[in-house]
Amino acid sequence: xxxxxxxxxxxxxxxxxxxxxxxxxxxxxxxxxxxxxxxxxxxxxxxxxxxxxxxxxxxxxxxxxxxxxxxxxxxxxxxxxxxxxxxxxxxxxxxxxxxxxxxxxxxxxxxxxxxxxxxxxxxxxxxxxxxxxxxxxxxxxxxxxxxxxxxxxxxxxxxxxxxxxxxxxxxxxxxxxxxxxxxxxxxxxxxxxxxxxxxxxxxxxxxxxxxxxxxxxxxxxxxxxxxxxxxxxxxxxxxxxxxxxxxxxxxxxxxxxxxxxxxxxxxxxxxxxxxxxxxxxxxxxxxxxxxxxxxxxxxxxxxxxxxxxxxxxxxxxxxxxxxxxxxxxxxxxxxxxxxxxxxxxxxxxxxxxxxxxxxxxxxxxxxxxxxxxxxxxxxxxxxxxxxxxxxxxxxxxxxxxxxxxxxxxxxxxxxxxxxxxxxxxxxxxxxxxxxxxxxxxxxxxxxxxxxxxxxxxxxxxxxxxxxxxxxxxxxxxxxxxxxxxxxxxxxxxxxxxxxxxxxxxxxxxxxxxxxxxxxxxxxxxxxxxxxxxxxxxxxxxxxxxxxxxxxxxxxxxxxxxxxxxxxxxxxxxxxxxxxxxxxxxxxxxxxxxxxxxxxxxxxxxxxxxxxxxxxxxxxxxx
Amino acid sequence: xxxxxxxxxxxxxxxxxxxxxxxxxxxxxxxxxxxxxxxxxxxxxxxxxxxxxxxxxxxxxxxxxxxxxxxxxxxxxxxxxxxxxxxxxxxxxxxxxxxxxxxxxxxxxxxxxxxxxxxxxxxxxxxxxxxxxxxxxxxxxxxxxxxxxxxxxxxxxxxxxxxxxxxxxxxxxxxxxxxxxxxxxxxxxxxxxxxxxxxxxxxxxxxxxxxxxxxxxxxxxxxxxxxxxxxxxxxxxxxxxxxxxxxxxxxxxxxxxxxxxxxxxxxxxxxxxxxxxxxxxxxxxxxxxxxxxxxxxxxxxxxxxxxxxxxxxxxxxxxxxxxxxxxxxxxxxxx
Numbered sequence: 001x002x003x004x005x006x007x008x009x010x011x012x013x014x015x016x017x018x019x020x021x022x023x024x025x026x027x028x029x030x031x032x033x034x035x036x037x038x039x040x041x042x043x044x045x046x047x048x049x050x051x052x053x054x055x056x057x058x059x060x061x062x063x064x065x066x067x068x069x070x071x072x073x074x075x076x077x078x079x080x081x082x083x084x085x086x087x088x089x090x091x092x093x094x095x096x097x098x099x100x101x102x103x104x105x106x107x108x109x110x111x112x113x114x115x116x117x118x119x120x121x122x123x124x125x126x127x128x129x130x131x132x133x134x135x136x137x138x139x140x141x142x143x144x145x146x147x148x149x150x151x152x153x154x155x156x157x158x159x160x161x162x163x164x165x166x167x168x169x170x171x172x173x174x175x176x177x178x179x180x181x182x183x184x185x186x187x188x189x190x191x192x193x194x195x196x197x198x199x200x201x202x203x204x205x206x207x208x209x210x211x212x213x214x215x216x217x218x219x220x221x222x223x224x225x226x227x228x229x230x231x232x233x234x235x236x237x238x239x240x241x242x243x244x245x246x247x248x249x250x251x252x253x254x255x256x257x258x259x260x261x262x263x264x265x266x267x268x269x270x271x272x273x274x275x276x277x278x279x280x281x282x283x284x285x286x287x288x289x290x291x292x293x294x295x296x297x298x299x300x301x302x303x304x305x306x307x308x309x310x311x312x313x314x315x316x317x318x319x320x321x322x323x324x325x326x327x328x329x330x331x332x333x334x335x336x337x338x339x340x341x342x343x344x345x346x347x348x349x350x351x352x353x354x355x356x357x358x359x360x361x362x363x364x365x366x367x368x369x370x371x372x373x374x375x376x377x378x379x380x381x382x383x384x385x386x387x388x389x390x391x392x393x394x395x396x397x398x399x400x401x402x403x404x405x406x407x408x409x410x411x412x413x414x415x416x417x418x419x420x421x422x423x424x425x426x427x428x429x430x431x432x433x434x435x436x437x438x439x440x441x442x443x444x445x446x447x448x449x450x451x452x453x454x455x456x457x458x459x460x461x462x463x464x465x466x467x468x469x470x471x472x473x474x475x476x477x478x479x480x481x482x483x484x485x486x487x488x489x490x491x492x493x494x495x496x497x498x499x500x501x502x503x504x505x506x507x508x509x510x511x512x513x514x515x516x517x518x519x520x521x522x523x524x525x526x527x528x529x530x531x532x533x534x535x536x537x538x539x540x541x542x543x544x545x546x547x548x549x550x551x552x553x554x555x556x557x558x559x560x561x562x563x564x565x566x567x568x569x570x571x572x573x574x575x576x577x578x579x580x581x582x583x584x585x586x587x588x589x590x591x592x593x594x595x596x597x598x599x600x601x602x603x604x605x606x607x608x609x610x611x612x613x614x615x616x617x618x619x620x621x622x
Numbered sequence: 623x624x625x626x627x628x629x630x631x632x633x634x635x636x637x638x639x640x641x642x643x644x645x646x647x648x649x650x651x652x653x654x655x656x657x658x659x660x661x662x663x664x665x666x667x668x669x670x671x672x673x674x675x676x677x678x679x680x681x682x683x684x685x686x687x688x689x690x691x692x693x694x695x696x697x698x699x700x701x702x703x704x705x706x707x708x709x710x711x712x713x714x715x716x717x718x719x720x721x722x723x724x725x726x727x728x729x730x731x732x733x734x735x736x737x738x739x740x741x742x743x744x745x746x747x748x749x750x751x752x753x754x755x756x757x758x759x760x761x762x763x764x765x766x767x768x769x770x771x772x773x774x775x776x777x778x779x780x781x782x783x784x785x786x787x788x789x790x791x792x793x794x795x796x797x798x799x800x801x802x803x804x805x806x807x808x809x810x811x812x813x814x815x816x817x818x819x820x821x822x823x824x825x826x827x828x829x830x831x832x833x834x835x836x837x838x839x840x841x842x843x844x845x846x847x848x849x850x851x852x853x854x855x856x857x858x859x860x861x862x863x864x865x866x867x868x869x870x871x872x873x874x875x876x877x878x879x880x881x882x883x884x885x886x887x888x889x890x891x892x893x894x895x896x897x898x899x900x901x902x903x904x905x906x907x908x909x910x911x912x913x914x915x916x917x918x919x920x921x922x923x924x925x926x927x928x929x930x931x932x933x934x935x936x937x938x939x940x941x942x943x944x945x946x947x948x949x950x951x952x953x954x955x956x957x
Contacts, residue, residue: 044955244954257945268709287948288941293934295709298735302702309706312693313714317706335696428946462691462714465670470639470686472694482641483686
């Protein structure tokens with residue numbers, strides 16, 4: 001099934017108001033920054049919001065070409081805002097290429113804000129248009145603000161002595177000024193921000209402020225106001241406290257650090273640069289937190305091996321990558337399973353196979369995570385469902401890795417990594433400390449003797465006197481840890497490794513269900529599909545449909561409870577951005593009658609599409 | 623052994639684990655194992671602070687036979703594990719045990735980066751110029767023409783020189799030894815252990831089953847004095863019977879040449895004095911052709927440079943941010 005075939009329709013599919021703004025331009029046009037500013041303005045108004053940066057794999061493709069267009073989408077409003085919007089209500093396109101790439105993302109009747117000076121012969125040709133789209137009626141039905149943004153900006157910043165090139169860099173602020181006016185926002189917050197960023201008397205601060213104000217007054221003084229409805233920003237009250245916006249990558253970094261700190265462990269993230277996983281390494285490198293460092297290894301394999309070395313020596317080893325890198329780490333992960341050491345592996349999944357679509361999201365590494373190693377090599381697989389949830393999942397992963405002496409893989413994706421949402425900054429002092437107790441001298445120490453409850457062996461680090469022992473990838477005696485080729489021992493060790501992981505489902509006994517615990521349809525999702533699924537579920541539920549939703553955090557081991565939960569629904573639908581991988585796992589393990597809904601386009605599901613499909617299944621059944 | 627019954631002075635045998643050694647009888651690995659235990663005993667190394675990390679291959683079984691900490695990892699990757707261990711606990715004395723296939727083929731990338739990063743550890747490269755554990759295939763160190771199960775008509779590829787590779791990768795300590803020459807190997811291992819930085823000791827190790835006598839041309843007793851030069855820092859580079867031969871720079875070819883002092887005593891002034899800080903000479907020493915020149919043994923090169931583990935831990939000690947402050951950095955709003 002293809003998620004893009006659905007009819008375009010309004011984002012305001014129910015009474016809750018929301019709007020979606022998409023900024024698009026060349027990589028150097030500052031669209032991510034402008035989008036970020038509008039996000040912040042929406043956030044301080046207390047609105048729910050979700051953002052989605054969409055950028056190409058090329059770093060600085062030639063200016064004005066379609067393959068160099070990057071964009072940033074932000075959706076905000078009242079009520080549940082869990083997805084970044086199916087389609088844009090407003091598109092800001094800084095050149096013809098940006099319009100061409102993004103026009104299909106805009107609602108019919110939506111508002112286009114265009115820089116008219118870029119729609120010259122050269123720009124139009126570069127974008128691959130046959131003729132000027134502003135003149136051939138192809139944008140009929142759209143509302144258009146076509147202003148000479150380039151020249152208006154250059155004019156506004158002239159007094160600060162900025163040349164055309166530097167002046168053009170302020171176009172994004174001019175545009176932001178206009179947008180802020182559309183949402184009845186003043187420019188003072190952004191002015192404060194510019195002054196903080198550049199310094200009060202800095203020439204760039206002044207030029208950007210002038211451009212911002214010029215855009216704002218342009219909107220106020222020209223007749224565009226008669227065509228465009230000025231949207232009123234609603235005020236709703238979220239929880240009290242200090243808030244910030246957070247991306248999945250930041251949230252994972254915070255969660256890992258918090259987990260390590262609360263376990264009283266030094267942590268090293270050992271990584272190798274790869275899109276889209278690198279931001280986690282960058283954040284941790286820049287935080288300079290006590291006891292927490294990063295190590296950039298010479299390759300993916302070395303990154304994983306050094307992380308295991310960290311854990312062996314009594315630190316917390318973490319390695320982070322995306323699909324191609326995870327494939328390379330596989331052999332080392334098998335060793336970590338065999339020697340039973342804690343290890344956190346983060347996979348920020350991207351579209352594959354092979355190099356695939358490096359900047360696009362997919363959930364197609366689930367089978368690799370669960371089964372992708374030689375030998376019987378079980379580990380724990382967790383999946384965060386939103387940027388803020390990453391914070392909890394990272395801590396949970398560390399807790400499990402230490403308690404059960406096992407590698408834990410966290411499946412994030414390109415969407416979660418970059419998407420952001422408002423986050424109530426947690427009180428770290430309120431999070432329980434859980435210091436690791438390393439094995440101390442014991443005359444009768446046996447390296448593979450296990451805790452009878454968790455089946456975990458003792459974590460004994462080098463440097464501990466009298467506890468010297470050897471571990472390795474060869475099969476070992478189930479108690480002494482000495483090399484053993486004994487057939488019965490191998491069977492026993494295989495069973496023990498499997499049982500240890502199977503028991504970890506007890507950690508996830510409580511499965512959260514949104515909606516009634518019985519009904520017509522249970523939608524099962526995992527990871528970043530939570531946004532669109534939960535919005536679609538809420539909309540249908542409000543209309544009286546008996547639909548419920550669960551987003552599974554622990555993908556391996558699969559909880560036995562899931563079977564019981566699913567049995568109370570007439571239909572079960574597994575929704576995921578792959579060819580049906582969780583569906584296949586559940587079919588084998590838990591629910592032979594489940595149905596599958598998939599999309600492998602590199603883009604998130606649209607709420608409207610899910611809505612149609614859910615309705616269809618429920619109505620067919622009744 | 624109980625912590626309370628440990629003797630005051632450790633003997634080489636006190637560093638042996640209770641595991642039966644499973645190398646082929648006559649394998650050069652036995653001699654190296656003994657040399658390692660002797661080195662540790664000479665230093666009275668603390669067992670609890672000593673870690674042997676290995677990859678895959680015959681040599682990589684060594685950690686199982688030591689009564690220290692040991693980690694038998696995966697093929698070629700021991701340097702990467704060692705890195706994680708040392709940046710977490712730089713006080714540990716880490717020995718990487720590897721072979722020519724393990725470090726020069728599948729683990730080539732980690733091998734060169736280890737030297738570039740200068741992790742403070744020892745690398746003992748057991749070079750037998752063959753894959754032993756997989757039953758005798760030609761390795762990247764095998765000479766051209768090596769007959770093996772995978773190269774029945776002789777290998778085509780030229781061998782890699784581990785020491786040359788290490789030097790060009792930025793190694794700060796490069797040394798060589800011979801498995802059976804324990805008396806010479808022990809002091810070399812000892813210096814490697816003392817060196818702060820990555821110390822490579824390439825050990826010519828005879829594989830009695832698959833590549834027997836491959837080093838005979840310079841290890842055989844009858845030729846050893848003529849075909850080996852034992853380098854000592856600050857000492858003239860003399861070798862041969864009664865030290866009647868010396869190494870000097872051949873100015874025409876910018877290479878080393880042999881001076882026969884018996885025939886020309888005056889030429890002694892041209893004989894090089896070994897300065898292990900001189901990288902150019904170190905390169906020339908590692909490049910000498912085994913057929914016409916002696917094999918350089920002992921410490922070939924040794925300089926001090928900052929180490930990765932020291933850099934990492936110093937940097938980490940400077941980290942003083944609290945997570946709660948970092949979370950509140952940047953744009954926040956209060957409701």
